[in-house]
Amino acid sequence: METVINDYISRELVQDPALLPLADETSLLETGILDSLTFLRLVIFLEERFGITMGDADLLPENFTSVNTICAYLRAREPGKRQASRG
Amino acid sequence: MAYLLQRLLTEAAARQPQRPAVASDGCLLTYQELDRLSNKVARALLRLGVAPGDRVGILAPKSAAAVIGVYGALKAGACYVPLDPKAPAGRLSHIVQDSGSAVIVADEARASQAAILAGSVPRSRGVVVAGVPGRPAGEAAVAAAQGAAIVPWAAVAGESGEPLAQEFSIETDLAYILYTSGSTGTPKGVMISHRNSLTFVQWAAAAVGLSEQDRVCSPAPLHFDLSVFDIFASCRAAACLAVLPSGAATFPVSIARWLEAEQISVWYSVPSVLTLLACYGSLAQFDLSGLRTVIFAGEVFPPRHLARLMAELPHCRYLNWYGPTETNVCTAFEVPAGCWGGAGAGPAPIGKACANTEVFAVTSEGRRVCRPGEVGELYVRGPSLMRGYWGQPAETSEALVRHPFRDSCDELVYRTGDLVTLEPTGNYAYLGRRDTMVKVRGYRVELGEVEATLYRHPAIREAVVLPVPDELLGSRLRAVVTADGTGNLTYQNVLDHCRQWLPGYMVPDIIEFREALPRTSTGKVDRAGLAQEQHELEPAADGRPDKR
Numbered sequence: 001m002e003t004v005i006n007d008y009i010s011r012e013l014v015q016d017p018a019l020l021p022l023a024d025e026t027s028l029l030e031t032g033i034l035d036s037l038t039f040l041r042l043v044i045f046l047e048e049r050f051g052i053t054m055g056d057a058d059l060l061p062e063n064f065t066s067v068n069t070i071c072a073y074l075r076a077r078e079p080g081k082r083q084a085s086r087g
Numbered sequence: 088m089a090y091l092l093q094r095l096l097t098e099a100a101a102r103q104p105q106r107p108a109v110a111s112d113g114c115l116l117t118y119q120e121l122d123r124l125s126n127k128v129a130r131a132l133l134r135l136g137v138a139p140g141d142r143v144g145i146l147a148p149k150s151a152a153a154v155i156g157v158y159g160a161l162k163a164g165a166c167y168v169p170l171d172p173k174a175p176a177g178r179l180s181h182i183v184q185d186s187g188s189a190v191i192v193a194d195e196a197r198a199s200q201a202a203i204l205a206g207s208v209p210r211s212r213g214v215v216v217a218g219v220p221g222r223p224a225g226e227a228a229v230a231a232a233q234g235a236a237i238v239p240w241a242a243v244a245g246e247s248g249e250p251l252a253q254e255f256s257i258e259t260d261l262a263y264i265l266y267t268s269g270s271t272g273t274p275k276g277v278m279i280s281h282r283n284s285l286t287f288v289q290w291a292a293a294a295v296g297l298s299e300q301d302r303v304c305s306p307a308p309l310h311f312d313l314s315v316f317d318i319f320a321s322c323r324a325a326a327c328l329a330v331l332p333s334g335a336a337t338f339p340v341s342i343a344r345w346l347e348a349e350q351i352s353v354w355y356s357v358p359s360v361l362t363l364l365a366c367y368g369s370l371a372q373f374d375l376s377g378l379r380t381v382i383f384a385g386e387v388f389p390p391r392h393l394a395r396l397m398a399e400l401p402h403c404r405y406l407n408w409y410g411p412t413e414t415n416v417c418t419a420f421e422v423p424a425g426c427w428g429g430a431g432a433g434p435a436p437i438g439k440a441c442a443n444t445e446v447f448a449v450t451s452e453g454r455r456v457c458r459p460g461e462v463g464e465l466y467v468r469g470p471s472l473m474r475g476y477w478g479q480p481a482e483t484s485e486a487l488v489r490h491p492f493r494d495s496c497d498e499l500v501y502r503t504g505d506l507v508t509l510e511p512t513g514n515y516a517y518l519g520r521r522d523t524m525v526k527v528r529g530y531r532v533e534l535g536e537v538e539a540t541l542y543r544h545p546a547i548r549e550a551v552v553l554p555v556p557d558e559l560l561g562s563r564l565r566a567v568v569t570a571d572g573t574g575n576l577t578y579q580n581v582l583d584h585c586r587q588w589l590p591g592y593m594v595p596d597i598i599e600f601r602e603a604l605p606r607t608s609t610g611k612v613d614r615a616g617l618a619q620e621q622h623e624l625e626p627a628a629d630g631r632p633d634k635r
Contacts, residue, residue, distance in 0.1 A: 011579065015173075015586060029334060035173075036306075036360070037528060037591055039337050040559055056367040061338050 001074065006067045008045055013038040024067040034064060050074060088289070090258045091281045093161040095288070095322040096122055097250065103325040106299050110349070111151040111330035114219050118325060121155065123248030128159025128192065128217055130246040131238050135190055135212045139164035139255045142264065144183055144191035146170040146201045147217070149308055149330050154318060156192035156217040157309070164255025165190075167263045168276070169309035170204070172197060174590045178274065180207050182266050186276055186477060191235075192217050198237050206234030216240040258282040264477050265312055265412050268531045268593065270522070272539025276477030277312075277412045286471040287415035288319045290442050294406070294419065295353060295380055297324035302377075304329045304346075305355040306336055311530065312412045313384060316355050326353075339367040347373040353380045357529030358388035359559055365396035375400060384408040384416065385529030386561050387434045387517060394427045401425075409437035409517065412531075413486060414501050415471040417444050420514060436514035437507070444469035447492070448507050448515065455492055459511040464521055466491070468500040525554040526561040527592040534564075537585075537593055541566060544584045546574030549604050551612050552595060555621055566595035567617060569603055576600070 002024050010022045014033055019026070028034040034042065042064070043054055052074075063073040089095050099108070100122035108121040116124070137143060143160040145167050147153040160167040168186045170179050183191070183204045189212045193201035201214040218240035256262075258281045269275035297303070303321045307313035321328045329349050335341040342364060346354070361383055364370065381396070381403045388407065397405060405422035420438025427435060440446045448456035448463030456463040468490065475483035487499040506518040523534040534552045541550035548571035554562035570576040578598055585594045605613040 011582070015591065029337065032333075034337050035333065036336050037560075040363075041596065044557075044559075054367075056340065056369045059338060059367045060340055064338075 001071050002067055004049065005046075005070055008049075009033065009042065009067065012045070013042060022067070024071075026066055028064060028066055029061065039064070046070070046074070052077065089285065089323070091161070091254060091256055092262050092284055092288070092319055093125075093158055093254075095319055096125065096158050099322050099325040103299050106325050107327040108322070108325075109151045109154050109328050109330070110302075111149075111154075112332060114151050114221075116151050116155075116219065120220075121151075121158065122250075124155045124217075124219070125158035125162055126248050126251060127243050127246040128155055128215060129162035129251055131215045131243045132159060132163040132165065132190060132192075134246075135215065135238070137163045137165050137190055137212070140260060141165045141190070142168050142186045142188040144168045144170045144186070144188035144201070144204070145193075145309060146172060146179075146191055146197045146204070147194040147309075148172055148333065149314065150194060151219045151330075152194040152217040153309060154328065155219070156194075156215075157318060159215075159217065160192060161256070161262060162251055164260070166261035166278075167192075169263070169265065169314075171308060171310045171590060173308075175587055176204075177588050178590065179204055181273060182276075184208055185273075186264055186266075190215065194218065195240060198239075199234075202234035202237050204234070211235045213238060215243060217243065220244070256281065258285070261474065265310060267412055268524070268533040268536045269482075270524070270533040270535035271482075272536055274536070275479055275482060278474040278477050279415070280474055283415065283471050283473060284315060284319065286443055286469065287315065287410075287441075288323055291316055291416065292320045292323040294441075295320070295382070297321065297326050297353065299325040301326035301352045302329050302350055303327065303353045303355070304331055304349070304351045306331045306342075306360060307356065307529075312415070313355055313357070313529075315415070316382075339363045340369050343368040343370055343373045343375070346375055346378060350377045352377055353382070354378060355382040355384070357385040357561075358383045358392070359386065359528045359561060361396055362389065362392040362559060365392050365399055370399040376402065378403055380404045380406065382406045382408055384410070386526040389558050390428050390432045390434050392558070393422070393435060394432075397422070397425070397427055405435075407435045407437060410467075410471075411501075411503055411505075413473040414444075414467045414469075414503070417441055417467045417469070417471065418446055418515060433516070436510055436512075436516040438514050440469075441471075444471060446515065448509065449491055453491065456507075456509050459509050462506060462508045462518060465503045465505045465507045465515065466500045467503060468496075468498060472499070472501050525564075527564065528561055530590075530592045532562070532564070532593050537564060537566070537589065537595065540585060540588045541568060541581070543588070544568075544576075544581060546570055546576035547581070548572070549612075551604060551614065551617065553614060553618055553621065555597070563596040564593070565597040565599070565621060567599045567601055567604060569601050 100118040104119035108118040109116045143165040145156045191201040191205045205211045213236040215238045262281045264276040266274040305317040335345045407420040408416045409418045410416035418438045445468040450463040490496040504521045507515040537552045549569045553565045557563045607613045
């Protein structure tokens with residue numbers, strides 16, 4: 001899972017080649033890799049790749065700090081479980 | 088009444104010297120401080136020989152330093168040219184050279200980058216660093232290894248903050264040039280004069296009822312015309328411009344938390360940011376009772392997300408503003424209180440003309456649209472219209488044309504390229520484009536510019552770019568390319584090539600490789616066929632928030 005997500009971020013979201021290769025513990029926020037546009041692309045990728053739907057309880061900064069925290073968060077979800085979403 | 092944009096600041100500083108003008112990244116500037124600091128920047132620019140009409144680049148994210156730079160450039164009689172710090176070097180270099188920006192104002196962190204950019208312009212005069220008091224000077228300001236000379240913040244801060252002895256500009260002079268996507272392959276500069284801008288600014292401040300009690304935020308960067316509202320209309324009312332920190336802008340919940348903490352009263356953004364807030368912002372957890380007005384512009388707000396936002400924040404006033412960069416905002420619609428629409432409701436209309444502006448639509452047969460249901464291209468007339476595209480007289484004369492129904496009218500009118508229909512209420516409703524321009528998160532993207540960039544790749548023979556509708560992004564971009572067989576064509580080198588020339592929102596999300604592009608019977612690339620294919624491949628591709 002780490003490899004899949006790291007590959008996607010490295011290929012599609014990293015603008016500055018100096019940040020490659022990307023370590024799984026590198027901060028995606030401090031490096032500026034994630035901004036409002038790349039963050040959306042990442043969410044769309046994760047939803048499509050892992051067949052999940054993310055709600056507002058999922059899209060928290062602490063879940064997206066690094067490749068490692070994204071994976072930890074995905075593993076903590078029950079497989080295929082829909083998160084509670086309002087409205 | 089102010090007739091120059093910088094007068095908004097000097098008047099606000101005289102009226103409300105101690106009111107907060109800019110709150111950014113923990114730094115708070117009063118109107119008196121902003122006025123004095125921008126006088127210092129203006130003096131530093133004049134010392135470098137900046138003369139009325141000169142272009143001055145601004146290389147900084149929206150921040151206290153950027154606002155000081157903008158007003159400093161205007162006070163020196165110059166026209167400012169925003170340079171997006173996130174854009175690739177190749178694009179910035181083109182904009183600096185095309186506009187002939189011989190001086191760049193940058194924040195501390197970008198002084199060296201600015202020196203290299205400014206150095207690429209013939210007869211470059213240097214870089215002026217804009218900073219804020221109490222912040223340590225960065226290393227960058229000390230010396231630039233290459234490029235133009237840098238005037239460090241310490242030297243700028245040593246200039247007098249007293250008012251300048253004279254105004255260097257008149258109201259028909261250019262105030263700024265905003266570069267936007269150009270269909271011929273390079274960005275084009277929209278030239279806006281003080282009078283053009285003030286027509287919008289004065290109207291907007293009155294329409295929103297801005298006062299010195301307001302705290303105004305727009306996440307739009309300087310090169311996006313939405314920023315004209317928070318930078319200038321706030322000043323008109325001596326309200327506080329609050330800058331959303333880039334860290335908070337990434338996550339919807341962080342934006343909501345910041346709105347509560349900063350007590351933002353007026354918000355102006357593209358709908359996609361509001362859609363994210365409504366769907367993922369956990370708005371019920373926050374006290375947003377101070378937020379009184381929400382304004383959106385730049386793209387269509389999907390009706391059910393607007394309805395959801397209005398249900399989450401029922402106390403706010405909702406305004407839909409419309410207008411290409413070339414005209415400033417030219418129509419407006421106030422969404423009636425209560426929930427928008429209901430099942431099957433369409434998007435909110437773009438409304439009716441703003442004060443001092445005429446809008447009308449022209450059918451494909453050249454008749455004026457006057458009955459509800461008729462469809463036509465929207466035209467705009469009035470003092471808010473741009474002066475033209477910088478250095479592009481042919482493109483200017485295609486966009487600014489003689490009034491089709493008033494022979495005696497010498498004033499030119501602007502063809503928007505937007506198709507609209509007239510509703511029975513007298514409001515115009517947006518239907519789509521006449522050409523291949525699309526919106527990605529409110530940013531204009533000319534598909535032709537992305538295609539022209541792909542064609543510059545040495546191993547690509549043919550390229551076509553298609554929009555894939557997406558409710559969060561507006562559109563995702565899908566490129567279909569064929570190899571010319573001579574060079575190395577890989578996914579990665581196409582992506583890298585695009586990133587070298589295009590800002591992030593213009594880089595294709597999907598890149599497909601084909602042996603050949605499908606053709607219509609007349610030999611043209613079959614765009615409709617390719618779009619249909621996309622629809623069949625991914626029937627749910629446009630339904631993102633629908634999945635829940």
